[in-house]
Amino acid sequence: MHQRFSLPDWTDLAGVDDRELPLLGTALLIARDEYPQLDADLYDTMLQSHVEHLRDQVDSVDQWPQKMAAINRHLFDEIGYSGDSEHYYDPRNSYINEVFERRLGNPISLALVQIEVARRLGIPLDGVSFPGHFLVRLPVDDGVLVMDPFNRGRPLDEDELRQRARPHLNGEAPDDRALFQILNPATHRAILMRVLRNLHGVYAERDDWERAARSADRLLRLQPDNADALRDRGLAYLKMGYQQGARNDLARYLQLNPDAQDSGPLRERLVELSSGSMRTN
Template sequence: MDNSWLQLNLVEDEEIPLFRTALLIAQDEYPQLAAAEYEARIDGYFRQLRTELSPALLPAAQLQHLNRFLFEEVGFAGNEVDYYDPRNSYLNDVLDRRIGNPISLAVVQLELAQRLDIPLQGVSFPGHFLVRLPVDDGLIVLDPYQKGRSLDETELRSRAQGYFDAAREIDDHHLARMLEPASHRAILTRMLRNLKAVYSEREDLARAVRCSDRLLSVDPHQHEEYRDRGLLYLRLEHIGAAREDLRRYLKLEPTAADADAIRLQLAEISSVPARLN
């Protein structure tokens, strides 16, 4: 495994370079990817924006200019044709094709905002990943998938409601919690989980396992990933690796809701011939 991956769980969240690590995810799929070329492209966008933006502008006005540049001049957009195309999660593809999913587009937006000292933050909202800008009288919340469109409180409640029981009211406190800023570690985790879900749905189990590996590199405290990876290994008939991961999951989460089911699974594979290891 690349040393950069090994080091991720050793550093504080604010030390994780979001854009560069997102390129690292893409490098798994594209081993010959020249990360420096994509960093140079972002740097070119930054230099152009820096010459156009007046430091006297308020952050909200600067963000409006950034969005106009990204989504109108350069032409970044959400992939409306194939939302679940894995290329939507690989940053090199997003930069080359100028289409992506909400979180990959947000990573581009966040990287430029950071370089421009615009205090933009990611939001791990249900459904679409969003971004937020704190302002004096509250928050501006935007959807990168819809070209940085601003979302009001009514629409945010409506979007959130679709992911909860209809009888459950989304009160102010609950909405505020859903709009809390996402850490770099949380953003990378969501990117990898999106990819894992896509590959699992496509029965591309080897790539799904790779996503689980990377999730554990980003945050080894995601204990459910040992379970998920173990079950993926089982489907790939890597029995020894499956046993190891499932046992580790039970050791870390002995009272989990699915612990008995996992114990039963382990009992069933204990007699599988060693030749399948």
């Protein structure tokens, strides 16, 4: 008897340990906000079909890098998952159900598929919150093999990783220690929060403040005192005309982050909100 794939509950997630936070389940929970009729079981079954197709092939080789090469070949060459370069900021690239359906995604959603397939086959693949594009990493004898899910799982050497990090580090290439730190495995919570930050950014850019507020709200379900998410939800509430919510969130943001660069303008907004003179547009 097939057991249906159950989704977690938003109200429980803040208290769940990072290691216990379900990656696929929470990604589908994020997608269900936008697709209320989403059938989680369908996507778990779709993922498991990738796993079953690969099992014999992966079991027939000994080394993890060779096992991973077989997984990448199947996902990217045979099934056709690929990075959506043409419409990179399409929100569908962040919703995992759409990634399964369209075989298109952004770096983090494609990494999520890779990670789930690999781990179900016993391969300890992790995500890497690399600056710019999200990556994945696999332990090997002399260190880690780093791969780019947006480019068909292509391996990246140290030189390329340093060059990719440079624009995000004031033009400085990271030394060995800094690069090692950047390549630390991302927790499930960090991965899911990055998905939600991407969605917030897309919706804010489009002035879709209801969805921007929702994305920030979901971030706060994962990490209730996340200062940036409080600010983002408060500013989205302002745009929506929900002044009480804006006042509460911005006040909490300033309490958590009193020396923030934007604290001055936000304090002025709070004063206006409290005096009832705030205009939202």
